Amino acid sequence: xxxxxxxSPLEGGEQYPVPExxxxxxxxxxxxxxxxxxxVSRDAIDRVVASYEQDIGPMxxxxxxxxxxxxxxxxxxxxxxxxxxxxxxxxxxxxxEHMVAVPNSEGIHNVVCCSLCSCxxxxxxxxxxxxxxxxxxxxxxxxxxxxxxQEDFELDLPNDVEIRxxxxxxxxxxFVLPQRPVGTEGLTExxxxxxxxxxxxxxxARIEPGxxxxx
Amino acid sequence: xxxxxxxGGMHGLGRVEREKDEPVFHAEWERNVFGxxxxxxxxxxxxxxxxxxxxxESMPPLHYLAARYYERSLYAMTSNLVKxxxxxxxxxxARAQLFKSSPGTRPPRTENPALLEMVxxxxxRGRRSTERQVAEQPRFRVGDPVMTRNINPRGHxxxxxxxxxxxxxxxxxHGAFVYPDTYAHxxxxxxxxxxxxRFDGQELWGDQAEPNTVVYLDLWESYLTPG
Numbered sequence: 313x314x315x316x317x318x319x320s321p322l323e324g325g326e327q328y329p330v331p332e333x334x335x336x337x338x339x340x341x342x343x344x345x346x347x348x349x350x351x352v353s354r355d356a357i358d359r360v361v362a363s364y365e366q367d368i369g370p371m372x373x374x375x376x377x378x379x380x381x382x383x384x385x386x387x388x389x390x391x392x393x394x395x396x397x398x399x400x401x402x403x404x405x406x407x408x409e410h411m412v413a414v415p416n417s418e419g420i421h422n423v424v425c426c427s428l429c430s431c432x433x434x435x436x437x438x439x440x441x442x443x444x445x446x447x448x449x450x451x452x453x454x455x456x457x458x459x460x461x462q463e464d465f466e467l468d469l470p471n472d473v474e475i476r477x478x479x480x481x482x483x484x485x486x487f488v489l490p491q492r493p494v495g496t497e498g499l500t501e502x503x504x505x506x507x508x509x510x511x512x513x514x515x516x517a518r519i520e521p522g523x524x525x526x527x
Numbered sequence: 528x529x530x531x532x533x534x535g536g537m538h539g540l541g542r543v544e545r546e547k548d549e550p551v552f553h554a555e556w557e558r559n560v561f562g563x564x565x566x567x568x569x570x571x572x573x574x575x576x577x578x579x580x581x582x583x584e585s586m587p588p589l590h591y592l593a594a595r596y597y598e599r600s601l602y603a604m605t606s607n608l609v610k611x612x613x614x615x616x617x618x619x620x621a622r623a624q625l626f627k628s629s630p631g632t633r634p635p636r637t638e639n640p641a642l643l644e645m646v647x648x649x650x651x652r653g654r655r656s657t658e659r660q661v662a663e664q665p666r667f668r669v670g671d672p673v674m675t676r677n678i679n680p681r682g683h684x685x686x687x688x689x690x691x692x693x694x695x696x697x698x699x700x701h702g703a704f705v706y707p708d709t710y711a712h713x714x715x716x717x718x719x720x721x722x723x724x725r726f727d728g729q730e731l732w733g734d735q736a737e738p739n740t741v742v743y744l745d746l747w748e749s750y751l752t753p754g
Contacts, residue, residue, distance in 0.1 A: 329593050340556075340623075477742045
């Protein structure tokens with residue numbers, strides 16, 4: 313890619329991917345310039361990063377799911393208005409101003425994406441994983457969800473299960489309310505929450521009885 | 528715009544690859560891109576989400592596909608800051624050269640109590656909704672058949688190419704929201720009703736559609752006509 317032909321989309325001589333050292337220098341430069349102008353500060357940056365690295369993640373959504381499993385009235389409220397129901401549990405924030413929980417059932421499996429960018433329900437799931445934001449998932453889920461889920465997520469859904477793909481094209485943020493696994497009747501709400509995974513709440517996995525810890 | 532970001536239905540991009548136990552951020556620079564864009568967007572109010580999306584969409588296509596996610600964020604952020612005259616490309620390049628030529632140096636640690644307070648109070652707990660009240664009645668009701676318009680704007684839109692000129696059904700009325708097609712370009716909020724719209728897989732993909740699949744899109748009223 314050193315010698316672009318005339319009229320090539322690379323005529324500027326760009327080389328991809330951009331070396332990470334260049335990105336790093338550019339980001340330090342941006343921070344220092346913006347800090348000089350009083351527009352950002354290291355303490356504010358650190359606070360935001362710490363929140364999304366440590367506090368805001370799928371364990372929050374897992375609590376919502378577990379509550380919906382044990383409390384039918386809460387489940388009704390969650391499906392009616394997920395933002396309001398989550399607020400009952402003190403769960404709210406950026407990219408969660410308008411949330412909708414979509415319930416799985418025997419005949420319906422829901423799965424969420426954002427084909428145009430990376431919209432994701434941050435307050436209940438944290439920041440999205442790279443695969444969710446990358447072109448492959450965004451391109452294929454809306455067209456071939458059954459094949460994609462089978463090939464890349466080991467999730468086999470027979471043809472008689474309706475797959476609903478929620479392409480988050482506006483400001484509504486979706487997460488899946490998975491079905492409660494069979495054989496969990498004796499578990500506490502906390503034990504139930506420990507079964508709920510990030511992948512199940514995006515819709516690329518189901519929760520099997522005896523599943524491991526959340527992520 | 529009909530850019531490379533509008534990926535729905537594209538073939539040939541390969542398999543989904545997942546990193547086991549992926550960390551939230553892979554590097555310091557990713558952390559900083561996220562942190563800076565968050566503070567700028569919420570505290571300084573400099574960048575709207577719609578402007579950020581359009582900037583991302585405007586990346587040269589090869590760069591877009593080759594870029595890491597936070598590289599796209601960085602591109603969007605810097606191009607908007609340059610466009611708004613907050614920084615210049617030249618001073619950013621010059622400052623980057625300084626850091627590149629002495630690896631290991633960092634910007635001096637800065638503290639700004641007012642910014643930190645705003646982050647803690649308004650942003651991490653706060654709401655920043657684009658929902659608005661409008662005087663008009665919604666044009667469509669749940670169950671109405673609709674057809675999406677065949678629009679191809681050069682600017683920002685949230686109607687993907689795969690869903691243009693297609694028959695669908697209104698599934699839900701969400702409320703009225705700021706209209707991104709104008710807001711991304713500083714042309715006003717112009718709020719409109721947004722609907723959850725249900726598309727049959729067959730309508731979208733024809734003979735190649737998988738059986739028993741449905742796609743829901745959230746669409747602004749002006750993307751729709753009676754079906």
